[in-house]
Amino acid sequence: MANACVLMRTRLVSRVVTGIYDQELRPFGLNSSQFALLVVIAQLGPSTRAEISRYHHQDRSTLTRNLQVMLNQGWIEEALEGSSGRGRSIVLTKSGRDLLHAVVPAWRAGQAQAKITIGQSGVVAIRQIADGIMNMPERA
Amino acid sequence: MANACVLMRTRLVSRVVTGIYDQELRPFGLNSSQFALLVVIAQLGPSTRAEISRYHHQDRSTLTRNLQVMLNQGWIEEALEGSSGRGRSIVLTKSGRDLLHAVVPAWRAGQAQAKITIGQSGVVAIRQIADGIMNMPERA
DNA sequence: CTTCGTATGTTGCATATACAATCGTAAGTC
DNA sequence: GACTTACGATTGTATATGCAACATACGAAG
Numbered sequence: 001m002a003n004a005c006v007l008m009r010t011r012l013v014s015r016v017v018t019g020i021y022d023q024e025l026r027p028f029g030l031n032s033s034q035f036a037l038l039v040v041i042a043q044l045g046p047s048t049r050a051e052i053s054r055y056h057h058q059d060r061s062t063l064t065r066n067l068q069v070m071l072n073q074g075w076i077e078e079a080l081e082g083s084s085g086r087g088r089s090i091v092l093t094k095s096g097r098d099l100l101h102a103v104v105p106a107w108r109a110g111q112a113q114a115k116i117t118i119g120q121s122g123v124v125a126i127r128q129i130a131d132g133i134m135n136m137p138e139r140a
Numbered sequence: 141m142a143n144a145c146v147l148m149r150t151r152l153v154s155r156v157v158t159g160i161y162d163q164e165l166r167p168f169g170l171n172s173s174q175f176a177l178l179v180v181i182a183q184l185g186p187s188t189r190a191e192i193s194r195y196h197h198q199d200r201s202t203l204t205r206n207l208q209v210m211l212n213q214g215w216i217e218e219a220l221e222g223s224s225g226r227g228r229s230i231v232l233t234k235s236g237r238d239l240l241h242a243v244v245p246a247w248r249a250g251q252a253q254a255k256i257t258i259g260q261s262g263v264v265a266i267r268q269i270a271d272g273i274m275n276m277p278e279r280a
Numbered sequence: 281c282t283t284c285g286t287a288t289g290t291t292g293c294a295t296a297t298a299c300a301a302t303c304g305t306a307a308g309t310c
Numbered sequence: 311g312a313c314t315t316a317c318g319a320t321t322g323t324a325t326a327t328g329c330a331a332c333a334t335a336c337g338a339a340g
Contacts (some may be wrong), residue, residue, distance in 0.1 A: 001240075001247065002183045006254040006263055007161045008176045014154035015197050015327085016273055021147045022328080033232035033296060033327095036148045041141045050318055057155050057299045064320060085307055087318050100141075107141065114146040118269045119275075123146055125265030128298065129258045130149035133156055136257075155297085162298080171298095173326060190288055198327045204290060206326065226336055227288050 016117060021110040028103050034070055035065075035107070038100050041092055046079045048087030057133070075099055156257060160251040169241050174210060175247070177203075178240050180234055186219045188227035197273070215239055 002008065021032045030038070040056050049067065053060045067090060070076045075096035077091065080087040092100070113125055142148065161172045171179070181187065187195075189203045196203075209277050210216045215236035219229040232240070238273060254261055 001243070002179045003249070004251070004267075005176075005179065006251060006258070006266060007157055007172055008179060009158045009266045010154050010254075011172065012270050012273065013174060014150050017147055017150045019197075019328085024327095031295075032147055032151065036145075036151060039142045039145065039148060048318075057152055057159075060319070061299080061321080062297050069295075084241055104141070107145070111144070111146060112148075113177065117273065118146070119272060122265065122269040122272070125262065125269070126146060126149045126153065127144075129262040129265070130152050131154065132259060132262070133257065159298085166299095171325075188288075199325095200289065201291080201329080202327050212320075 013118065017114055020113045020117065021107070024106040024110040024113075025103065028099065028106060029073075030075075030099070031068060031105070032074075035103065037066060037070065038075060038092070038096060041076060041090055042097070042100060046089035046091045048089055050087055052090070055134075070096075154247060159256055160253045160257065161247070163260055164246040164250040164253075168239065168246060170215075170239070170243070173206060174215075175243065177206060177210065178215060178232070179238060181216060182237070182240060184231035186187065186231045188229055190227055192230070195274075204270075210236075 004103060018032045021035065025031060025035055035058070037052070044051065044055060047055075049060055049063045049108065052058070053063055057065075070077075073095075074093055076090050076095050079091045085123070158172045161175065165171060165175055177192070177196070180192060184191065184195060189200055189207065192198070193200045193203055207216065211218075213235075214233055216230050217233050219231045258266070
């Protein structure tokens with residue numbers, strides 16, 4: 001069972017890789033989870049928790065709480081304008097954008113270390129797997 | 141940045157895969173993290189938290205707490221005999237072994253669904269990456 | 281045997297994660 | 311326009327995760 005378990009291996013890799021980036025990001029006061037959310041929000045532009053949830057495959061309730069921490073840090077804010085439809089859009093603040101810029105070297109260091117840890121072929125494979133998931137038909 | 145981030149993709153895959161197995165395991169009253177620990181302990185035999193920590197790349201303090209839940213469930217227990225050296229060895233109880241057997245079909249269902257989600261090539265790639273990590277020189 | 285170093289385990293703290301249940305409101309139906 | 315449906319967000323609950331600091335006890339060195 002231990003010999004072929006996709007779950008165990010996936011989570012092992014996730015723990016190790018998360019640890020690498022956590023270490024690089026720590027001096028900036030953010031962790032891997034928060035960094036990923038910053039990037040997603042930067043990429044999506046103004047978007048509701050529900051939209052982020054679908055894109056990021058993360059529970060809405062998790063986002064409510066994780067984003068609250070980031071709101072407190074002043075990295076993101078609720079957009080007042082485009083609140084036409086349902087939900088309340090989240091956007092990066094200037095502080096959030098600045099942080100994202102400042103963190104780039106640390107991110108590169110993490111990338112380099114991750115590449116060493118999982119190999120070039122691993123990088124390519126993870127990319128393909130993730131792309132496949134992102135392109136899957138919406139949850140049935 | 142979002143286009144090449146190993147961290148984000150790794151964690152995305154982990155969330156999705158974990159969700160698959162969580163769903164299959166739920167009827168048995170255990171989750172992905174607990175299942176993985178059961179398998180590791182079954183594989184290692186009597187082992188201390190520190191040994192599990194190194195093998196499983198998980199913090200000792202995390203194990204103290206996660207194993208406590210499993211102790212409460214009666215799936216594992218502290219071995220009284222071989223407490224010669226430092227630390228206290230953990231072993232599966234009969235209840236734990238039975239659970240592990242009972243859960244096999246659910247695990248297989250998870251495996252099948254995971255294979256669909258990440259593809260056959262993904263399964264192979266994850267396996268290689270994890271094996272690479274497991275065979276890395278001990279923490280510097 | 282005493283001393284010293286170090287590995288082990290635990291606790292405090294902060295955060296992450298998801299399910300179930302709930303509340304409120306937009307959107308669709310008639 | 312009133313009714314119904316479905317979506318969005320939040321809260322309660324439980325667990326997971328790791329860092330820092332700590333107490334303890336094993337083992338090595340003398």
